[in-house]
Amino acid sequence: MADTGAKMVEPIKAIPEPTLRRLPMYYQYLKRMHEEKKLKYISCTQIGNDLRVQPIQVRKDLQVANAVGKPKTGYDVEELIGIIESFLGWNNSTDAYLVGVGNLGAALLGYEGFNEYGLNIVAGFDTNEQKIGKEIGGKKVLNISKLADMINRMSIKIGILTVPASVAQEIADVMVKAGIHAIWNFSHVKIVVPPDVIVQHENLASTLGVLSKKLAMALKAKVAE
Amino acid sequence: MADTGAKMVEPIKAIPEPTLRRLPMYYQYLKRMHEEKKLKYISCTQIGNDLRVQPIQVRKDLQVANAVGKPKTGYDVEELIGIIESFLGWNNSTDAYLVGVGNLGAALLGYEGFNEYGLNIVAGFDTNEQKIGKEIGGKKVLNISKLADMINRMSIKIGILTVPASVAQEIADVMVKAGIHAIWNFSHVKIVVPPDVIVQHENLASTLGVLSKKLAMALKAKVAE
DNA sequence: TAGATTGTTAATCGATTAACAATC
DNA sequence: TAGATTGTTAATCGATTAACAATC
Numbered sequence: 001m002a003d004t005g006a007k008m009v010e011p012i013k014a015i016p017e018p019t020l021r022r023l024p025m026y027y028q029y030l031k032r033m034h035e036e037k038k039l040k041y042i043s044c045t046q047i048g049n050d051l052r053v054q055p056i057q058v059r060k061d062l063q064v065a066n067a068v069g070k071p072k073t074g075y076d077v078e079e080l081i082g083i084i085e086s087f088l089g090w091n092n093s094t095d096a097y098l099v100g101v102g103n104l105g106a107a108l109l110g111y112e113g114f115n116e117y118g119l120n121i122v123a124g125f126d127t128n129e130q131k132i133g134k135e136i137g138g139k140k141v142l143n144i145s146k147l148a149d150m151i152n153r154m155s156i157k158i159g160i161l162t163v164p165a166s167v168a169q170e171i172a173d174v175m176v177k178a179g180i181h182a183i184w185n186f187s188h189v190k191i192v193v194p195p196d197v198i199v200q201h202e203n204l205a206s207t208l209g210v211l212s213k214k215l216a217m218a219l220k221a222k223v224a225e
Numbered sequence: 226m227a228d229t230g231a232k233m234v235e236p237i238k239a240i241p242e243p244t245l246r247r248l249p250m251y252y253q254y255l256k257r258m259h260e261e262k263k264l265k266y267i268s269c270t271q272i273g274n275d276l277r278v279q280p281i282q283v284r285k286d287l288q289v290a291n292a293v294g295k296p297k298t299g300y301d302v303e304e305l306i307g308i309i310e311s312f313l314g315w316n317n318s319t320d321a322y323l324v325g326v327g328n329l330g331a332a333l334l335g336y337e338g339f340n341e342y343g344l345n346i347v348a349g350f351d352t353n354e355q356k357i358g359k360e361i362g363g364k365k366v367l368n369i370s371k372l373a374d375m376i377n378r379m380s381i382k383i384g385i386l387t388v389p390a391s392v393a394q395e396i397a398d399v400m401v402k403a404g405i406h407a408i409w410n411f412s413h414v415k416i417v418v419p420p421d422v423i424v425q426h427e428n429l430a431s432t433l434g435v436l437s438k439k440l441a442m443a444l445k446a447k448v449a450e
Numbered sequence: 451t452a453g454a455t456t457g458t459t460a461a462t463c464g465a466t467t468a469a470c471a472a473t474c
Numbered sequence: 475t476a477g478a479t480t481g482t483t484a485a486t487c488g489a490t491t492a493a494c495a496a497t498c
Binding site for chain 4: 239241243244279281282285295296297298
Binding site for chain 2: 137158218
């Protein structure tokens, strides 16, 4: 097709979610290889071997992220890091509020590593008077009554939900009404939101389910021996 | 085939991992429905509607877990809970040690909810003298030098790895050598273990990758409007 | 009985893997 | 150049969904 000079609209090809879940793994790995080994180029074979992923799958995934490699030499590590970073939108950080400063909430609030993934948790919110006003990892814990107003005023994009199941929907509703764009839901209930709000559900019990079943089968097999 | 009277060995049909990841969701949901609504029977349609899963998929998943329903009435909620529980091996709890009592490690150690999923974290281990001897949620934090001996002596089945990437493999090696059966790996590196040891990798960055990309695309679409 | 729901078999869809061409 | 590695197109595999039969 001849270039008509008109601005081409990128065809919106769906990005496979498994790919989206693997890219962060590559990213973490590449950063380590870059910092520790000062590696300049890397091949899909090596990435695949180290991360136990089929090399061809690595190549496909990187292709999705718009990476371009050189035959015979592989991919430029530094460039690749940058490409994944900008593909996932991790090159500039997004502000988030966390609601529910319990065990898990406090851990996430205090975790410094999220900055690496473009996530900046600005503050925590809770109902517990004991916690309000305190700081965790330099992040203030505020009264939940201020949540809606502050999401709105600070144009917060991401809400992290670490509250008990019983109030998850209620808090989600407040977030949505205040204009949040995405919710990272650590509660054990499926929350209902309008279609334009992104919800990503994180449930440790799911992984634990896989682990438990595999373990149960392995132990059973051992007994049967 | 006629029943020969010989003990039938169940055919080892592979269980789809997506199913294994959804079963805990159903489990959590059913328990809520049972406790709060005192519901006696439930249909796949209702489960599917509430959890945003195709009803037919719910039925398939429950079938994998060996659940049997009654046409027209659905599944007996209490029975179903029990079936999923025993299918995942959550009816009797498995002891686990947690290594690395940082932010996340401490949160997991202090989290009471795991008992519901057949996981009993017995103790934590760390190298930090400040932490050793302390208790978190009633669980002792012990010196990591005792890890191998205690895994062995107490026949601990599951190791939870919440250590920095730099030492993850090293600790995993200790666990494996001491006879651990499964490792729940929260570190950011892929650890290498013998084929008979089960490893389940939990990486928040993966979910965050999906969330970030979806958010980036949504915001881009909004700007393009 | 009629109809809702489960159970089962078949069709579809999408992700992974394989095969091969292009290229440095 | 030869060969290793990327890039691309095709085949396979497995999970999801659809269609329909069975049953309470």
